[in-house]
Amino acid sequence: METDxxxxxxxxxxxxFVPNSEKLDITRYFHDQVDTExxxxxxxxxxxTIKERISSLCTGSDVLCYLISLFPIFGTIKSxxxxxxxxxxxxxxxxxxxxxxxxxxAFGILASLSPAQGLYTSFFPVICxxxxxxxxxxSFGTNAVIxxxxxxxxEMQEFNHEYNSTVSYQGNFSLNLEHEALQLKSETAAGAxxxxxxxxxxxxxxxxxxxxxxxxxxxxxxxxTASAVHIISSQVPKALGISVPLISGAGKLILLxxxxxxxxxxxxxxSIIISLICxxxxxxxxxxxxxxxxxxxxxxxxxxxxxxxxxxxISHFGRLSQQFGVAIVxxxxxxxxxxxxxxxxxxxxGQSFITAIIVFVLTISMARVCEIKHDYQVxxxxxxxxxGMANFVGSFFSCFPSCTAPPRTMLLSxxxxxxxxxxxxxxxxxxxVLLVIGPLFTSLPQAVLAIMVIMAVKNLLxxxxxxxxxWSVNIFDFIIWLGTFLCGVLIDFPFALYIGVILxxxxxxxxxxxxxxxxxxxSTSEDLFLDSNRHQNVVxxxxxxxxxxxxxxxxxxxxxxxxRLYAATVDPRKLKRTKEINVTFSDDKQVxxxxxxxxxxxESTNSPQSFDILxxxxxxxxxxxxxxxxxxxxxxxxxxxxxxxxxxxxxxxTTVCFQNIVQNSVLSDSISKExxxxxxxxxxxxxxxxx
Numbered sequence: 041m042e043t044d045x046x047x048x049x050x051x052x053x054x055x056x057f058v059p060n061s062e063k064l065d066i067t068r069y070f071h072d073q074v075d076t077e078x079x080x081x082x083x084x085x086x087x088x089t090i091k092e093r094i095s096s097l098c099t100g101s102d103v104l105c106y107l108i109s110l111f112p113i114f115g116t117i118k119s120x121x122x123x124x125x126x127x128x129x130x131x132x133x134x135x136x137x138x139x140x141x142x143x144x145x146a147f148g149i150l151a152s153l154s155p156a157q158g159l160y161t162s163f164f165p166v167i168c169x170x171x172x173x174x175x176x177x178x179s180f181g182t183n184a185v186i187x188x189x190x191x192x193x194x195e196m197q198e199f200n201h202e203y204n205s206t207v208s209y210q211g212n213f214s215l216n217l218e219h220e221a222l223q224l225k226s227e228t229a230a231g232a233x234x235x236x237x238x239x240x241x242x243x244x245x246x247x248x249x250x251x252x253x254x255x256x257x258x259x260x261x262x263x264x265t266a267s268a269v270h271i272i273s274s275q276v277p278k279a280l281g282i283s284v285p286l287i288s289g290a291g292k293l294i295l296l297x298x299x300x301x302x303x304x305x306x307x308x309x310x311s312i313i314i315s316l317i318c319x320x321x322x323x324x325x326x327x328x329x330x331x332x333x334x335x336x337x338x339x340x341x342x343x344x345x346x347x348x349x350x351x352x353x354i355s356h357f358g359r360l361s362q363q364f365g366v367a368i369v370x371x372x373x374x375x376x377x378x379x380x381x382x383x384x385x386x387x388x389x390g391q392s393f394i395t396a397i398i399v400f401v402l403t404i405s406m407a408r409v410c411e412i413k414h415d416y417q418v419x420x421x422x423x424x425x426x427x428g429m430a431n432f433v434g435s436f437f438s439c440f441p442s443c444t445a446p447p448r449t450m451l452l453s454x455x456x457x458x459x460x461x462x463x464x465x466x467x468x469x470x471x472x473v474l475l476v477i478g479p480l481f482t483s484l485p486q487a488v489l490a491i492m493v494i495m496a497v498k499n500l501l502x503x504x505x506x507x508x509x510x511w512s513v514n515i516f517d518f519i520i521w522l523g524t525f526l527c528g529v530l531i532d533f534p535f536a537l538y539i540g541v542i543l544x545x546x547x548x549x550x551x552x553x554x555x556x557x558x559x560x561x562x563s564t565s566e567d568l569f570l571d572s573n574r575h576q577n578v579v580x581x582x583x584x585x586x587x588x589x590x591x592x593x594x595x596x597x598x599x600x601x602x603x604r605l606y607a608a609t610v611d612p613r614k615l616k617r618t619k620e621i622n623v624t625f626s627d628d629k630q631v632x633x634x635x636x637x638x639x640x641x642x643e644s645t646n647s648p649q650s651f652d653i654l655x656x657x658x659x660x661x662x663x664x665x666x667x668x669x670x671x672x673x674x675x676x677x678x679x680x681x682x683x684x685x686x687x688x689x690x691x692x693x694t695t696v697c698f699q700n701i702v703q704n705s706v707l708s709d710s711i712s713k714e715x716x717x718x719x720x721x722x723x724x725x726x727x728x729x730x731x
Contacts, residue, residue: 070722070725070726071717071718071722072713072714072715072716072717072722072726073694073699073713073714073716073717073718074713074714076718077713109422110172110422110425111171111172112171112172112173112174112419112422112460113170113171113172113460113461116459116460116461117461120459120461124458125458125459125461128455128456128457128458128462129457129458129459129461129462129464129465130462130465131338131339131455131456132451132452132455132456132457132462133457133461133462133463133464133465133466133469134465134466134469135339135340135342135451135455136179136448136451136452136462136463136466137465137466137468137469137470138342138344138345138469139179139342139344139345139445139447139448139451140162140166140179140181140182140448140466140469140470141159141162141344141345141348141469141470141473142344142345142347142348142489142492143158143162143181143182143344143445143447143448143492143493143496144158144159144161144162144181144182144470145158145159145348145369145372145481145484145489146158146489146490146492146493146496147161147182147183147184147187147493148161148182148187148440149278149369149486149489150184150187150188150191150271150274150275150493151187151188151190151191151194151229151440152190152191152194152195152225153190153194153222153225153226153229153440154222154226154371154372155369155372155489156372156373156438156478157226157229157438157439157440158182158187159372159470159473159474159478160376160377160434160437160438160439160474161181161182161434161439161440161442162181162182162470163181163376163467163470163471163474164430164433164434164437164439165180165181165430165431165433165434165439165442166179166180166181166430166463166466166467166470167463167467168180168426168429168430168433168434169426169427169430169460169463170460170461170463170464170467171429172422172425172426172429172430173422173423173426173460174418174419174422174423174426174460175407175410175411175416175418175423175460176452176457176458176459176460176462177406177407177410177414177449177452177453177457178403178406178407178410178444178449178452178460179444179445179448179449179451179452179463179466180403180426180427180430180442180443180444180463181442181443181444181445181448182442182443182445183399183402183442183443183444183445184267184268184271184445184493184496184497185264185267185271185398185402185443186395186398186399186402186440186441186442186443187271187440188267188270188271188274188533189391189394189395189398189441189533190229190232190395190440190441191274192288192391192533192534193228193229193232193388193391193392193395194224194225194228194229194232195225195286195288196288196388196391197224197225197228197385197387197388198221198224198225198286224383226438227382227383228383228385228388229438229439229440229441230380230382230383230435230436230438230439230440231382231383231384231385231388231392231435232388232391232392232395232440232441233382233431233432233434233435233439233440233441233442234382234384234431234432234435234436235384235388235389235392235393235396236392236395236396236399236428236431236441237427237428237429237430237431237432237433237434237435238428238432239392239393239396239428240396240399240400240424240425240427240428240431240432241424241425241428241429241432242428243396243400243424243428244421244422244423244424244425244427244428245425247421248421248424249404249419249420249421249423249424250420255401255405256517256520256544257517258506258510258517258518258520258521258524259520259521259524259540259541259543259544260401260402260405261503261506261521262503262520262521262522262523262524262525262528262536262540263398263524263528263536263537263540264402264500264503265500265501265503265504265525266524266525266527266528266529266533266536267497267500267528267533267536268497268498268500268501269293269501269528269529270293270528270529270533271493271494271497272493272494272497272498272501273293273296273297274296275490275491275493275494276300276490277300278311278367278486278487278489278490279311279312279315279487279490279491279494280300280304280307280308280311280312280315281307281308281309281310281311281312281365281366281367281487282300282303282304282306282307282308283303284296284299284300284303285299287299289532290531290532290535291530291531291532292532292533293529293530293532294530308364308365308366308367309364310360310364310365310366311366311367311485311487312487314351314360314366314485314487314488315487315490315491318347318351318487318488318491318492319491319494319495321343321347322343322344322347322491322492322495323495325341325343326340326343326495329341330343334454339455340451340454344492347488347492348481348484348488348489348492351484351485351488352480352481352483352484355368355483355484355485356483360483360485361483366485366487367485367486367487368482368483368484368485368486369481369482369483369484369485369486369489370482371479371482372478372479372481372482373478373479374474374475374476374478374479375474375475376437376471376474376475377437377438379436379437380436380438381436382435382436391534392441394534394537395441396431396441398443398537399427399431399441399442399443400424400427402443402444403423403427403443403444404418404420404423406444406446406449407423407444410449410453413453414453427443430442445496446499446500447496504525506521507521507522516547516550516551519543519547520540520543520544520547523539523540523543524536524539524540524543527539527540528540549596552591552596552597552600553596553597553600555589555590555591555597555600556589556590557587557588557589557590557604557605557608558571558572558573558574558587558588558608559571559572559585559586559587559588559608559609560572560586560587560588560660560720561575561578561579561580561581561586562578562579562580562581562724563575563577563578563579564577564578564579565577567721569586569720569721569724571588581724581727581728582653583653583654583655583656583727583728584654584655584656584657584658584724584727584728585608585609585610585654585656585657585658586658586660586692586720586723586724587605587608587609587657587658587659587660588659588660588662588663589601589604589605589663590663591663591664592663592664592665592666592667592671593664593666593667593668593670593671593674593675594666594667594668594670594671595668595670595671597671598668598670598671598673598674599674601671601674602674602677602678605657605659605678609654609657610654610687612681612682612684612685612687613681613685654687655686655687655688655727656687656688656689656690656727657682657687657688657689657690658689658690658691658692658720658723658724658727659689659690659691659692660692660693660720661691661692661693661694661695661698662692662693662695664694664695664697664698665695665697666697667697667698667701671701672701672705672706672707675707675710675711676706676707676710679710679711680710688715688727689711689715690715690716690717690723690726690727691711691715691716691717691723692716692717692718692719692720692722692723693717693718693719693720694716694717694718699716702716
């Protein structure tokens with residue numbers, strides 16, 4: 041094969057000087073697909089039978105390594121450097137516990153359960169994540185969004201359950217109505233945690249961690265912002281010291297505020313004063329002192345913990361509940377609950393599945409943020425197993441579904457947690473709370489916890505600022521964000537998920553139908569092929585049309601690809617009819633470089649002049665990374681229709697997917713490898729100098 045220094049020359053080419061550019065002299069061989077495979081393709085490895093594949097995967101050492109890999113704590117302990125890691129893990133673990141305790145109490149109430157269950161959820165899932173997790177900065181436990189989802193589940197079960205003044209349960213003993221309702225909700229929450237854990241475990245063992253690639257960041261942002269609105273709204277009655285009836289269904293948030301305004305005259309003045317004082321303290325310490333002085337402090341001021349201690353002391357000795365009617369936490373049982381079977385029902389299986397997906401999305405998103413910031417790798421599939429085990433095991437100890445919380449995760453990241461063993465020090469602190477300290481906080485005002493919840497999620501509301509970015513970068517992201525948020529707020533929170541997923545799917549479909557397509561023309565001064573719609577100083581190759589569409593070729597785009605190809609080049613069906621009636625033109629007819637062959641309308645595109653001079657259509661396949669059976673059929677039709685019109689179809693910049701489809705389908709009978717080229721330059725070279 042001789043060396044090819046051929047330069048493409050067409051009418052209109054000039055030796056124009058390109059300022060501030062270096063001229064490249066490139067020498068290479070001319071290749072088609074046959075040449076490329078003969079010169080560069082590796083020999084195919086010998087094919088193994090199914091039995092050989094299974095035996096190679098199931099050796100004793102491989103099985104043992106896989107089982108050990110399910111427990112990353114072994115590797116953490118083995119490589120643990122005490123002098124380098126211990127201080128960071130101890131400080132970050134205890135600091136995280138200072139957030140776990142107040143958030144556990146607050147989110148337990150937010151989940152429509154007892155504060156004790158929030159503490160349980162701050163203990164058992166943390167232990168499980170230490171054993172099975174891979175990110176040192178993920179703080180598993182209670183989460184405001186998941187607590188809100190749990191409240192939806194348990195309140196719906198309570199709403200659908202008809203109670204008498206006394207109800208019999210296991211053991212056939214009678215309980216009063218209030219205690220029975222709390223017991224039902226507690227068992228339902230544990231059952232939801234069981235389902236969530238089982239679903240996440242199944243996803244982990246099926247290696248479904250890759251689904252994170254299909255989650256739109258605009259959807260996550262809108263979803264969490266809508267959740268923040270619901271979370272804050274749910275705490276407003278507690279902060280004002282008023283009680284509202286249970287509300288569910290479409291328009292829940294609007295109806296909630298209607299009820300709040302109806303009862304605003306009955307608001308507890310003491311609760312309002314407590315709320316305002318707590319807001320002021322949290323803003324001053326968190327947003328001013330901790331944020332602005334974080335580089336000068338070894339650890340942030342644990343204002344949440346300090347606040348609940350001071351508020352409890354004031355409430356207890358000031359008798360705020362008896363004197364001013366301030367709602368307090370009341371009983372917080374001490375000790376660790378005995379393991380018991382959770383209450384399972386198909387009634388909330390669907391909601392549990394949604395909750396499981398949200399747990400995965402929220403936690404893996406935070407893990408990705410920390411992964412990039414601290415330059416380490418998170419195993420998606422192992423993380424799924426860790427999330428699953430945390431929820432599955434927790435369900436036997438009266439926990440509700442658990443997840444990471446952004447404030448605690450960011451705290452671990454800021455304080456330099458080194459390994460997942462920081463969770464050991466967190467659980468030691470929470471264990472002391474459960475065994476000794478917890479019952480001391482029975483006088484804690486609920487308004488304090490309500491304000492702590494509101495302040496913990498207020499930053500999520502600031503994500504609305506991202507709308508401007510989405511609008512300027514991608515209108516589809518803007519539509520997803522706005523539609524998800526408005527549906528979640530104006531209809532109901534679960535609808536944010538449903539509508540958001542539908543909008544994501546709709547935008548994918550819409551983008552496939554609005555994929556860019558264009559013809560490529562040659563630069564007048566160099567061997568460069570550019571989009572004729574966007575670039576000037578380009579010229580047609582008289583007998584050649586080069587077409588590119590930025591989309592894969594499947595059922596949603598196959599017919600669109602064909603129609604746009606014919607619109608941008610020529611329609612071979614009309615070309616065939618024109619030639620049949622012997623309309624001919626001179627072969628040496630020139631095409632002025634200023635003529636625009638991209639057809640804006642059918643008449644100019646399919647003019648007899650274009651019909652007669654066209655010999656080759658080159659399809660730039662660089663964007664085609666997927667082809668289905670519809671795509672195969674469309675390519676067959678395109679090749680057949682152009683062939684009958686005496687026009688040869690060539691393929692350039694083909695992907696591995698395209699080459700495999702051609703080789704393994706009926707396309708191999710219609711598309712020769714001699715007509716497939718590694719670059720557009722090779723295809724044009726072939727068309728100008730055919731064999």
